[in-house]
Amino acid sequence: MKHLLLRIEPVVWFLFGQGIMIGTMLLTGWVLVLGLAIPLGLVSPDALAYERAYGLGSHPIGRLLLAALIALPLWKGAHHLRHLSIDFGGLSRDVVVAPILYGIATLGSLAAIVAVIRL
Amino acid sequence: MSTARPAHPQVMQPSRPGPTRTAPPMRPARMPLRGPYLTHSLFGATGLIYLLLGLLALEIVWALGSGEEAWNRVRENFQHPLYIGFHTLAFASILFVGVRFFRLFPPAQPPRIGPAKPPPPGVLMAMLYAAWIGVAGVLALILAGRIF
Numbered sequence: 192m193k194h195l196l197l198r199i200e201p202v203v204w205f206l207f208g209q210g211i212m213i214g215t216m217l218l219t220g221w222v223l224v225l226g227l228a229i230p231l232g233l234v235s236p237d238a239l240a241y242e243r244a245y246g247l248g249s250h251p252i253g254r255l256l257l258a259a260l261i262a263l264p265l266w267k268g269a270h271h272l273r274h275l276s277i278d279f280g281g282l283s284r285d286v287v288v289a290p291i292l293y294g295i296a297t298l299g300s301l302a303a304i305v306a307v308i309r310l
Numbered sequence: 311m312s313t314a315r316p317a318h319p320q321v322m323q324p325s326r327p328g329p330t331r332t333a334p335p336m337r338p339a340r341m342p343l344r345g346p347y348l349t350h351s352l353f354g355a356t357g358l359i360y361l362l363l364g365l366l367a368l369e370i371v372w373a374l375g376s377g378e379e380a381w382n383r384v385r386e387n388f389q390h391p392l393y394i395g396f397h398t399l400a401f402a403s404i405l406f407v408g409v410r411f412f413r414l415f416p417p418a419q420p421p422r423i424g425p426a427k428p429p430p431p432g433v434l435m436a437m438l439y440a441a442w443i444g445v446a447g448v449l450a451l452i453l454a455g456r457i458f
Contacts, residue, residue, distance in 0.1 A: 210360065215408045216442050218363055220449030222404060225370070226397030228454065230389045238455030239385070241378040247452065248374050256449075257371050265364035271357025278342045278351060295361070302368055309375035 192286045203270055203293065209259075210267025217260045245310070254307040261303035262296075269296040353410055359403040362396070412438045 228234040237243075247253045269292035276288045342351045373380040387393060415438060416431035428434065451457045 211407060211411050214360065215404055215411065216445040217449060218360075218404050219401075219408070219442070219446035220453060221367070222363070222397050222401050223446070224450050224453040226388065227394065227401060228450075229385070230394050230397075234454045236385070239453060241374075241381050243455065244374055244381065247458070248371065257367070261364050261367045261371060263364075264360040264367070268357040268359070268361030268364060271354050272361065275351065275354035275357060278354065292361075296364075299364055299368060303371070306368060306371040306375060310371070 192290065196285075196289055199293075203266065206263065206266035206296075207270035210263040210265070210270075213259055214263040214267050217256065218264060221260060248307075249310040254310060257310075258303045258307045261306070262300040265296040265299040265303075269293055349410075353407065356403045356407050359400050360407075363400055408442055412442070 224234060225239070229236055229239065248257055273285070273289050273292050277285055338347065341347045370384055373384040388397075412435060416434055419428040419434070421427070429437070448457070
């Protein structure tokens with residue numbers, strides 16, 4: 192397992208970096224509107240009525256952005272939590288923690304692809 | 311008269327190898343929650359927020375693909391105070407991650423990028439913040455129905 196984790200390290204670092212960079216840029220607007228402004232009544236709920244939301248999401252660019260918005264934060268989260276676990280508990284449990292976190296990110300990324308294809 | 315002589319660098323070599331001065335890795339005493347390590351640990355802890363945000367985004371997109379009823383149900387859930395509280399924490403985390411991450415760019419630049427020198431730190435930071443505000447702003451305006 193340690194050998195495999197070392198072999199995939201460059202790919203994970205790439206996805207982690209994109210998760211911070213692109214994930215942060217996309218999540219800022221996403222959380223601001225969908226998570227705060229609409230629920231707090233600052234923006235009309237009609238802005239994301241089903242027909243409009245579906246039209247935006249099912250556009251090819253919309254699908255690409257949504258896939259990135261799901262998958263990249265998952266990789267950023269998984270890699271950061273793995274290193275937090277190493278900081279707090281040392282390397283001994285990394286062979287268990289890392290596969291679980293990267294497994295969640297992998298399954299989530301695959302689910303993201305399926306989710307945008309079904310739109 | 312020439313003063314040049316053949317070089318013999320091996321004469322500088324010690325007769326036997328010296329002891330290595332590499333110390334075994336040690337965990338700093340204030341790691342992970344005291345002093346400067348607190349910010350480092352908080353930066354790592356934002357991983358949990360990002361992981362949850364990714365899973366929430368998956369739920370939203372899945373609901374969008376499942377039809378109007380599922381979409382409206384997810385949006386109703388978002389009005390619960392727990393979700394609003396989480397999204398407030400998430401928004402603060404996103405800003406913290408962005409500011410901390412972008413601060414790493416200027417010191418990480420090489421002296422030269424091919425034939426060109428990297429932009430000055432202030433210009434680089436301005437470019438990064440402009441991109442961040444631009445992307446976030448356009449996406450927010452689209453989602454809020456102000457454009458498109």
